Amino acid sequence: MVVGGGITGLAAAWEAVQHPGVSVTVLESTDRLGGKVRTSALDLPTGALVVDEGADNFLARVPDAVGLCDELGLTAELVEPRVGRAMVAVGGQLHPYPERHVLGVPLDLDDLAHSGILSPAGLAAVAAERDHPRPAPEDDVAIGPYLAERFGQELVDHVVGPLVGGINAGDVAELSLRAVVPQLAEAASAGGVLSEVLRDRLAAAPPAGPVFTAVRGGTERLVTTLAEQLTGRGAGLRTDAAVVALEAPGPGGPDVTRLRLASGEVIDADAVVVATPAPVAASLLRTASPDAADLLAGIDHVPVAFVAVAFDRDHLRLPGGCSGVLVPRDAGLLLTAASFGSAKWAAWDDGRHVVVRAAAGHRHDRRHTDLADDELATALLAELRMVLGVTGPPAATRVTRWDPGFAQYTVGHLDRMDRLDRRLASDAPSVRVVGADLGGLGLPACIREGRRAARRLVEG
Template identity: 40%
Template sequence: MNGINGTSGQHGTSASHTPRTPHVVVVGGGISGLAAAHRLTGSGVRVTVLEATDRLGGKLEAGEIAGAPVDLGAESMLARRPEAVALAREVGLGDRLQPPSTATASLWNRGTLTPMPKGHVMGVPGDPSVLGGVLSAEALARMEEDRALPRTEVGDDIAIGAYVAARLGREVVDRLVEPLLGGVYAGDVYRTSLRAAVPALYDAATRHDSLLEGVGEIQRRAAAQQQTGPVFMGIDGGIGVLPGAVADAVRARGGEIRTETPVLGLSRADGHWAVRTEEGVIQADGVVLAAPAWSASALLADASPAASAELQGVEYASMALVTMAFARSEVAGVLPEGSGFLVPPVDGHTIKASTFSSRKWGWVSEHAPDLFVLRTSVGRYGEEEHLHRDDADLVDVSLKDLGAATGLAARPVETRVTRWIGGLPQYPVGHLARVARIREAVAKLPGLRVCGAAYDGVGIPACVGSGQRAADGIAEEILVMPTLVEGTADGTGQ
């Protein structure tokens, strides 16, 4: 490893005053850490990325099934938010960006597949008249009461489920908001923060007595902005190819990336950070912590007990993805149109959603024209017991639910189960206040920033943006402060 055995004592007196490039260690090789490293290598900083596992990308993972390329983790990124799409273009994937082939989906509701209603904000509808096929007559009548009810005070924060149920009734939450927003976080919307997860709705709730009126204002504002182009974007070969492309760009700029290198300790002394690994201690001018909250908590236990305690309180949900490949001829005419369907947990089914990958992504169909690939998701916060089932059992229960929803009776030619343990951080009421306290504590540590899904959003653009902001903050700080002498910059200190 480059510089592992270097010490300050190996250099002469004259070398100790030689100007040199500041060094930043990025802890974590997920998309947040890689985005931070990419930004730093473009700002005149030497970068070392340390990833504990044997691969990069975190929850972005490309794989294959029956010879067909697939995503085994996140499969799309919001295109209306620019960070992730822009990063993909910067690292040479611009010509492989692809929008979904279809934007329609269904809802498996009370045993029937119905088209997903349009005109909602993360499941919160603005017009009750379009929900006749989804909600009961009683629920539709209850929604209309919203316009006459007194304002629901939201204070500093409130759970999405509690607020929407107070305004529109619980059925709207259970049948629409929960399958949509709960799917994003693998969480419980009766715990999820309105302010953190859907800030536009929180803002509307502070200014409108009626939720329906607030949603209408959000929709009118969006229409006035005349946003064009796809809402979501994928990549030919899978979103999972993005981390590798970013890593290649980091290396091309001189950055170093080490996998299977867990960080065992972090301390600050003599104006620099000491990052301890099994191979030795790496000294750095700055550190970007792009690790999950539990790992960041352990590493900050000595340097910032306050930040460590707050990070320890961040909870995570686990889930599994069951990917299946069928002979296309055996599913033709069976599955409904569109990209798949969502499942309200209130109906008691095991799967939470199914994505028809071969129909949603043109590149899947192009690479495997004789196959039909789909996947189901199982598990969310509070329902991790499903993940203890063996792979065959998860496949069987997925096939059972798929059969009940669509009539599918074919057996897959190949299956693959991917478990994401601790996959998604939860954003309960008060999450933003917790993040503010973490950042306030971290701000007292020179040359250190935190980033990742646990802070400002779980989507890929949010994670990329989080890493880039951390990189910008580090670069601005260390490029104007005195740096280490050359002897301690390039390797380990004693």
């Protein structure tokens, strides 16, 4: 049994049906599958344009999502973004993001200087890193202070923070090096000069192929295709089926886990993958494993809003070759980023409009939650005018809110998740908890972890 019909739960079900003799049902509380993966129409005067409300692409260089697309026969439907370079809004101007970097850590000082993001003092602080080899951190550390000590605070505020903090609307002063940027953590574990270690790693294994890929027609096609093929293989997919309680036997107890639904229905299962947001998982496990529930309840979340806006082409000229703009926190804007959807994706480009998705909300800014949809759209439009130089009214807007939004992987997250696994293994061995709030935010990580949880339960 799988609780939660987001991409993690569906991937868990997909893994289960690969095993002969295993039957699986997904129980989803809302009236649709997909969770935070949602694609819908943006209503333009010229007709409807299909635009993602959440994820619009995923990492192509890790196997999990592209591999699943392959299994589902979607490989021919994968498309690459037409543009890939971000801008950063600093000091009232747009600057190109450096080209040679690993998660914002610059590998080329000339490239960084050329971007114009940092002041001369900021550049000097970055340059000084190579003169100060340092020991590897002994434990998990926060990304911001770790990098600020080496490269200066300005790099953290205006280069690393907007990119890495933008991934989960978090604050790099709190986020875990190991959980959020494992590539940097691995390099940091070598000690010495981090920029040199990263440069050597990159030279030894140069990345190949595009960084991101997307499903033509929107990310939700991954969900609908998965759902179709799951049904074809006999899986049960039930929407409007909220699970409200879970009674799991401890070791040596009866062989079933009992699920209670909001409707009053009771379902007994041999094994259960819980793939809901962590606050829900915490409440479901409160009786079966109070320690696991406490660990889950301790994961903080940040609500975010995405506003998709279409402008007439004459009213907005985007900087050429750019995929979007990142807005550092010290700009004080509601806008945290704007993604240039119609520049990135051919399918979002109707030839007459420019489609931008503007994001609001971060760890220290929940102002958007106090604004009604029209107020939020108006506020973000005013900021888009200022940052991008929009000269006319929008042709269409659409507000999407995500709450609980993004989980915050703060320092020590991986250790806490290990403890969670151990608690569950002893309190409720036939239950596994997975999902973006625990083991990786991006779609590939959700798919990997969902499948792994199902495999471990099926294979025992």
